[in-house]
Amino acid sequence: xxxxxxxxxxxxxxxxxxxxxxxxxxxxxxxxxxxxxxxxxxxxxxxxxxxxxxxxxxxxxxxxxxxxxxxxxxxxxxxxxxxxxxxxxxxxxxxxxxxxxxxxxxxxxxxxxxxxxxxxxxxxxxxxxxxxxxxxxxxxxxxxxxxxxxxxxxxxxxxxxxxxxxxxxxxxxxxxxxxxxxxxxxxxxxxxxxxxxxxxxxxxxxxxxxxxxxxxxxxxxxxxxxxxxxxxxxxxxxxxxxxxxxxxxxxxxxxxxxxxxxxxxxxxxxxxxxxxxxxxxxxxxxxxxxxxxxxxxxxxxxxxxxxxxxxxxxxxxxxxxxxxxxxxxxxxxxxxxxxxxxxxxxxxxxxxxxxxxxxxxxxxxxxxxxxxxxxxxxxxxxxxxxxxxxxxxxxxxxxxxxxxxxxxxxxxxxxxxxxxxxxxxxxxxxxxxxxxxxxxxxxxxxxxxxxxxxxxxxxxxxxxxxxxxxxxxxxxxxxxxxxxxxxxxxxxx
Amino acid sequence: xxxxxxxxxxxxxxxxxxxxxxxxxxxxxxxxxxxxxxxxxxxxxxxxxxxxxxxxxxxxxxxxxxxxxxxxxxxxxxxxxxxxxxxxxxxxxxxxxxxxxxxxxxxxxxxxxxxxxxxxxxxxxxxxxxxxxxxxxxxxxxxxxxxxxxxxxxxxxxxxxxxxxxxxxxxxxxxxxxxxxxxxxxxxxxxxxxxxxxxxxxxxxxxxxxxxxxxxxxxxxxxxxxxxxxxxxxxxxxxxxxxxxxxxxxxxxxxxxxxxxxxxxxxxxxxxxxxxxxxxxxxxxxxxxxxxxxxxxxxxxxxxxxxxxxxxxxxxxxxxxxxxxxxxxxxxxxxxxxxxxxxxxxxxxxxxxxxxxxxxxxxxxxxxxxxxxxxxxxxxxxxxxxxxxx
Numbered sequence: 001x002x003x004x005x006x007x008x009x010x011x012x013x014x015x016x017x018x019x020x021x022x023x024x025x026x027x028x029x030x031x032x033x034x035x036x037x038x039x040x041x042x043x044x045x046x047x048x049x050x051x052x053x054x055x056x057x058x059x060x061x062x063x064x065x066x067x068x069x070x071x072x073x074x075x076x077x078x079x080x081x082x083x084x085x086x087x088x089x090x091x092x093x094x095x096x097x098x099x100x101x102x103x104x105x106x107x108x109x110x111x112x113x114x115x116x117x118x119x120x121x122x123x124x125x126x127x128x129x130x131x132x133x134x135x136x137x138x139x140x141x142x143x144x145x146x147x148x149x150x151x152x153x154x155x156x157x158x159x160x161x162x163x164x165x166x167x168x169x170x171x172x173x174x175x176x177x178x179x180x181x182x183x184x185x186x187x188x189x190x191x192x193x194x195x196x197x198x199x200x201x202x203x204x205x206x207x208x209x210x211x212x213x214x215x216x217x218x219x220x221x222x223x224x225x226x227x228x229x230x231x232x233x234x235x236x237x238x239x240x241x242x243x244x245x246x247x248x249x250x251x252x253x254x255x256x257x258x259x260x261x262x263x264x265x266x267x268x269x270x271x272x273x274x275x276x277x278x279x280x281x282x283x284x285x286x287x288x289x290x291x292x293x294x295x296x297x298x299x300x301x302x303x304x305x306x307x308x309x310x311x312x313x314x315x316x317x318x319x320x321x322x323x324x325x326x327x328x329x330x331x332x333x334x335x336x337x338x339x340x341x342x343x344x345x346x347x348x349x350x351x352x353x354x355x356x357x358x359x360x361x362x363x364x365x366x367x368x369x370x371x372x373x374x375x376x377x378x379x380x381x382x383x384x385x386x387x388x389x390x391x392x393x394x395x396x397x398x399x400x401x402x403x404x405x406x407x408x409x410x411x412x413x414x415x416x417x418x419x420x421x422x423x424x425x426x427x428x429x430x431x432x433x434x435x436x437x438x439x440x441x442x443x444x445x446x447x448x449x450x451x452x453x454x455x456x457x458x459x460x461x462x463x464x465x466x467x468x469x470x471x472x473x474x475x476x477x478x479x480x481x482x483x484x485x486x487x488x489x490x491x492x493x
Numbered sequence: 494x495x496x497x498x499x500x501x502x503x504x505x506x507x508x509x510x511x512x513x514x515x516x517x518x519x520x521x522x523x524x525x526x527x528x529x530x531x532x533x534x535x536x537x538x539x540x541x542x543x544x545x546x547x548x549x550x551x552x553x554x555x556x557x558x559x560x561x562x563x564x565x566x567x568x569x570x571x572x573x574x575x576x577x578x579x580x581x582x583x584x585x586x587x588x589x590x591x592x593x594x595x596x597x598x599x600x601x602x603x604x605x606x607x608x609x610x611x612x613x614x615x616x617x618x619x620x621x622x623x624x625x626x627x628x629x630x631x632x633x634x635x636x637x638x639x640x641x642x643x644x645x646x647x648x649x650x651x652x653x654x655x656x657x658x659x660x661x662x663x664x665x666x667x668x669x670x671x672x673x674x675x676x677x678x679x680x681x682x683x684x685x686x687x688x689x690x691x692x693x694x695x696x697x698x699x700x701x702x703x704x705x706x707x708x709x710x711x712x713x714x715x716x717x718x719x720x721x722x723x724x725x726x727x728x729x730x731x732x733x734x735x736x737x738x739x740x741x742x743x744x745x746x747x748x749x750x751x752x753x754x755x756x757x758x759x760x761x762x763x764x765x766x767x768x769x770x771x772x773x774x775x776x777x778x779x780x781x782x783x784x785x786x787x788x789x790x791x792x793x794x795x796x797x798x799x800x801x802x803x804x805x806x807x808x809x810x811x812x813x814x815x816x817x818x819x820x821x822x823x824x825x826x827x828x829x830x831x832x833x834x835x836x837x838x839x840x841x842x843x844x845x846x847x848x849x850x851x852x853x854x855x856x857x858x859x860x861x862x863x864x865x866x867x868x869x870x871x872x873x874x875x876x877x878x879x880x881x882x883x
Contacts, residue, residue, distance in 0.1 A: 113792035115702060158647045165644070171651065172622050185860035193813065195788035195837035197854035198865050198883075199663075203621050203654025207647050226704050251556035253579055253675035293704050293748060295741035351643045353557055383645040423645040431648075438648060439638075446637045446872070447650045453867035465649065 003049075003093065003429070003463035010075055010095040014052055017075065021055045021097070024065040028056035028103065039080065039098050043145070044088035044430055051078065051092030056100045060178065060186060060216040063099070067214065068184035070097055076459050077182075079210040081121065081153025084145040086347070087428025089157060089209050089464060096462075099214060101152045107131050108217070114192050116175055117222055121152025121215045125159075128220060137222040140167035143424070144332075152215045158207030160424035162258045165382035166291075167223070169424070171206040178217035179205060182455045192219060204450070209426050210461040212454040226291035229257065230301050231324040234313040235282035239263065242284035243357040245311035246381045249288070250354070252307055254300050257291040259382035260331050263361065266338075266376040266389075267330075273337035276330025279314070286313070286381065287331055334378045335389070342374065342391030344400070348407045350414030351423035354384045363413055364388060371406040373399065385423035386414065412437050427465045435467050497546030499628065499636055499667045505542050506665065506877065507634035515880040516542040518661040520565035522597035523590045524607050528660055528853045528882040530845045539880075547667055548600075550574055558673050559625070559642055564602025564666040571601055581676040584620040585613025585772060592774035592784060593842055602666050608658030611772030612734075615701070615810050616708045621657035623671045629656070629664035632873030642670050655868070660853070660883040663872040677736035681746055682709065682764020685753070687727030690714065691795045694812045696731050696753055698791055701811040703752055705745050709734030709768045710811040717807055720776050721767060726759075732771075734764055771809055774841065780805045780818035783843040785827055787815040789836035800830045821847050828855050853883050 010017070018031040030036055031053045041048045052075075057063045070077050076096035083090050092098045105122035110131055117128055117139070125146040128139040142161035143149055149159065154170045155177060167173070176190030189202040196202060205212055236242040242261060249256065262270070262285045267278045278285055286308075290300040301317065308315040318324035330337075338345050352360055361377065368375050374391040390406050392399040411421050411431065415438045421431045435444060448466060452458075494516075496502040509516050517531050517539045533539040548565040555578040562571055568586055575581050586604035590597070603609070610619040617623065626640030639652025655663060685696055690712070697710040713721050715728040723730055735745050750757060761767055770776050777784045789797050794812030806817035819827060821843065831838035832855060840851050857865060869876075 111790075111792070112702070113698060114790045116790075158651070160645060160647075168618070168622065169645065169647070171654070172618055181860065181864065185864075187858070187861045187864060189861075191835050192790035193788050193793075193834075193836045197837040197839075198857055198861070199659055199868060200621055200654045200657055201861075201864065201868065203651055203657075204868070206654075207651050224702055224704050247556040250558055251578075253677070255675060292706065293741075293745060295744035295748075296706075296737060299738050299741045351641075351645045353554070353559075353643060355554070355557060380645070384643050385645045419643050420641045420646045420648045422648050423643075424647055426647055427649065435649065442635045442637045443639070444649075446631060446635075446639070447652070449871035450650055450652070450868060453864070453871040 006093070007095045011052065017073070017097070018053045020069055021053060021066065024069065025055055025057050025062050028058065030054040030056070039083070039092060039100065042080070042083040042085040042088060042090040044086055044091065044428065047088055047091055047429065049092045049094060051098035052095055054098040054100055056103050058103045060180065063180045063214050063216055064184045064186055066097070066099060067180055067182060071182055071184070071457060071459060074457065074459065076462050078461055079156065079214050081150035081156070082124065082148045084149040084153065085157060085426060085428060086349070087422070087426040087430040089426050089428040089461070091429055093462070101150065101214070104216065111192065112137070115222055116192055116219055118217065118219050119151055121155070121218060122150050125149050125151060125154055132222050133225070136225050138225050139220055140173050140223050141170050151218050151220065155206055155215050155218060156208065156210050157426045160385070162260070162380065165259065166255050166257050171203060173221045174202065174206060174218065175221060176219040177202060177205060177215050179213045179215045181213045182457065182460055186216070190219065209428060209465050211451055211465060212460065226257070228294045228297045229289055229291040230297055231318040231327055232288045232301060232304060232315055233318070233327050234286040234288065234308040234315045235279045236284045236311070236313045237282070239284045239361050240358040241312045242286055243354070245286065245308055245313055246354055246357070248307045248311055249304055252303060254290070254303055256300070256304070256382055257289040258287070260287040261285070261377070261379035261381035262331065262334070263377040265374070266334055266378050269337040269341050269376065270330040270334055273340055274329060274333050276326050278330055287327055331378070338376065338389050338391065343393045343395065345389050345391050346403055346407055348386070348388045348390065348410050349422050349425040350386050350411050350419055351384045352386055352414050352417050352419035354381065356417035356419070357381070360386070360413060360417060364410060367406055367409050371402045373403055373406055375406070380423070383423070384419065408434060429464055432465055433467050435465070494540060495543045495546060499630065502544065502630045502665050502667055503634050503636060506630050506632065509540070509877050510632070510634055510875060513875060514540060515877045516540055518542050518544060518665055518878055520545045520547070521567070521600040521603055523588065523593065523595045523599045524603050526593050526595060527589070527607060527841060529849050531879055531882050542665065544665065551668065555580060558644070559670060560673055561642065561668060561670040562601055564669050565600045568599045568601055568604060575673055576676065579676050579678070580673045582671060583613070583617030583623040583674045585611035586620070587611040587773040589774060589841070591778045594778070601669060605657055605669060606659060606661045606666070612709045612711060612768040612809050613772070615710060616706060617674055619657065621654045624653040624657055624669060625672055626670040627653055627656055627666055628668040629666045631664045632875055632877045636667070640670070644672050661879045662869060662883050663878065665878065677738065679739050679742050680708070680734055680736040680764060681742060682761040682767065683733040683735070683746065683749065683758040684723060684726060684761050685731040685733070685755070685758050688712070688729045688731045690729065690798055693729050693731035694795050694808060697733065697811040699752055700733050700749055701791070705735060705749060707733055708736050709764070711768065711771050712808040712812070714806060717776060717805060721770070723761070732761065732767070734768055771807060774816060776807065777805065777816060777818050782818045782820045783824065783847060784816065784818050784841045786839045786841050787817065787827065787831050787836055788813065788839065789815065789831065789834045793834045793836070797830060797834050797836070801827060824851055831855070
């Protein structure tokens with residue numbers, strides 16, 4: 001992995017730059033080595049880099065002044081929320097200012113009448129729900145890192161979660177943002193009305209991975225919590241049967257709240273880990289949630305059970321909340337369970353058309369043989385988002401490199417069958433050099449021109465997303481060693 | 494000039510670029526009267542690029558909930574094809590022909606470019622929430638694509654969002670891919686009669702906030718009820734559309750009654766037809782004056798509607814949009830009321846000189862206007878496409 005070369009003349013000015021930032025944010029500049037070490041990586045923890053200096057603004061005006069200063073001085077900027085990115089989006093630069101948004105964490109307004117909440121970017125995803133749940137509301141996108149990740153980071157990454165099939169990604173749950181452009185100008189895109197009166201720049205900025213500016217305020221939709229949620233587990237003797245079932249549920253007019261797939265390897269590892277009661281011998285297991293009002297859920301569950309049976313599966317519905325939680329506890333422990341059976345693993349994230357699942361699993365098994373590494377699959381089957389886990393041992397010579405090559409081949413396979421490189425983790429540095437596998441030169445040039453419309457100096461998060469340098473080795477991915485994940489207290493699923 | 498294939502679009506754009514001669518992009522032609530009248534360079538007539546030949550469904554995979562079509566595919570054709578599989582487009586595309594008095598055939602690409610989202614937008618969001626990917630030719634005469642053919646994708650910038658509501662000013666679309674949604678087998682439209690603005694819109698917001706997943710929530714004041722075919726609904730009607738399989742639907746209807754503290758509400762016979770006329774602006778086809786869409790936060794709608802004080806108006810999306818007809822001299826007042834409510838007043842139908850002076854939306858703050866201009870130039874640096882329209 002190569003990043004644009006460090007500008008040593010900036011590094012040489014480190015003290016002066018820190019002093020200038022202190023003049024803007026007197027109590028929020030981190031420049032000492034031990035302080036900076038906190039920020040030297042995000043959740044793509046195979047990669048570390050100490051930032052030049054870190055600034056922690058508390059107001060939008062401070063953000064604006066910091067950006068004006070950085071642009072005037074030609075210093076790269078890397079925005080950071082909670083640092084939970086799985087693709088290296090917040091990896092610092094040796095010659096760059098890391099701008100951490102964690103201090104801007106006020107909930108500014110809860111507006112039930114309009115079904116929205118106005119927050120600063122450093123509020124965590126889970127705290128938005130916490131602020132409104134007593135009144136029966138919640139914020140729908142639920143990335144697995146939701147107890148730690150911030151809404152500003154969610155906007156940058158267009159974060160998803162288990163329930164996007166029915167409730168959409170971040171982009172579908174945003175009404176507006178206020179952001180500071182690289183030149184320091186503050187613009188508001190949308191708002192409580194959702195109306196922008198011009199191009200949909202809100203849609204463009206969402207998922208732009210910190211390349212276009214810094215978000216300082218966010219308006220999100222909140223939804224009424226569904227009165228009823230029911231869960232069904234279905235087991236199948238073959239993977240194609242499970243794949244057929246997923247397609248049949250969708251074609252049958254049911255939109256489940258979640259529809260998760262696990263292959264045999266994953267299910268067995270999970271069963272050994274926390275005994276959620278997954279049936280032994282099944283080649284594939286689906287966990288399906290339906291939510292809504294009682295009448296709709298009863299109807300959907302009956303329909304789903306019918307379809308599962310018709311596809312040759314065995315359906316078991318959770319009879320109470322405890323059993324429901326138990327079924328889900330297995331799925332949510334998938335990463336931890338894999339940590340038990342292999343010293344290291346990386347988690348990939350691609351999306352495929354649902355119908356391609358059997359073919360993709362078959363070809364992945366061939367790749368597994370080729371690279372001599374084990375793998376298993378958990379899969380947001382409803383929306384085709386695949387999370388293969390590749391198992392290896394970093395202490396064995398060459399295994400890490402083989403695991404990364406295996407991972408890159410899986411993503412190329414996703415693209416080959418009509419899918420994409422990333423469904424929810426972002427490109428960051430991790431998949432940057434695979435972008436040419438998915439996009440043509442003119443596709444990438446068009447995106448690059450859009451980037452330049454915001455950031456003509458190329459100072460915002462340089463080296464991320466776009467393969468501006470010559471193609472080189474692909475690296476990265478979420479990397480866990482000895483069963484220890486980065487941010488060990490955050491569940492990952 | 495016609496272009497029936499991507500190659501021909503490229504050829505046409507390169508020729509226009511060489512001559513610095515801008516183009517009006519036309520397919521069905523039903524929305525030509527929206528936005529600032531376009532002008533050629535140096536006052537010359539604007540050449541048309543007719544892309545109506547880029548038509549037809551290319552790939553429809555019901556079990557993937559994905560459809561790919563050429564942009565000039567008639568709306569009616571795609572709606573019909575999806576209906577055969579009990580599916581539909583989430584943004585409930587609206588045909589503005591009747592409102593605008595235009596001839597021609599409303600197309601999918603036109604609906605996306607105008608973000609002509611209908612009443613059903615309430616449930617599945619506007620066009621931008623459904624457009625997953627596209628192919629297009631930019632102002633450099635280069636073919637490119639944005640997005641993909643899968644529902645969940647965060648690879649690179651989300652360019653499909655930009656195409657929605659851009660009124661053809663960024664690129665010439667050559668292919669569009671949408672996610673589609675199941676279409677419930679039955680629907681019921683309830684009519685709460687004799688409702689004031691405040692009570693009617695409060696009832697709609699209450700249903701909107703519930704878990705009933707309504708697909709239409711509109712308020713019609715007394716003056717519009719005759720036009721809407723509800724002449725005996727008193728001083729105002731709140732309309733609620735619920736959907737589902739027959740039995741759960743009846744239970745949801747009962748729940749709605751419970752939420753509203755009512756024993757029963759009248760059912761509108763042709764609720765689907767009525768909401769289609771609401772969402773397409775057809776109820777204002779015969780109205781005198783300019784026609785506006787004012788987008789506001791739903792809870793502000795009662796106050797904004799009273800301030801607007803139009804003789805002919807309605808609210809859709811539980812108050813998120815107010816349609817109104819007003820005399821041309823009211824324009825500044827309407828824009829000021831929308832701005833005070835942090836909303837947007839979109840001038841949808843007006844005489845050419847009125848559209849020329851007012852534009853589709855109010856001018857943006859300078860920093861945003863400059864950014865918008867730079868983003869447009871990133872696609873079409875010579876302003877070849879629909880120049881000045883938006």
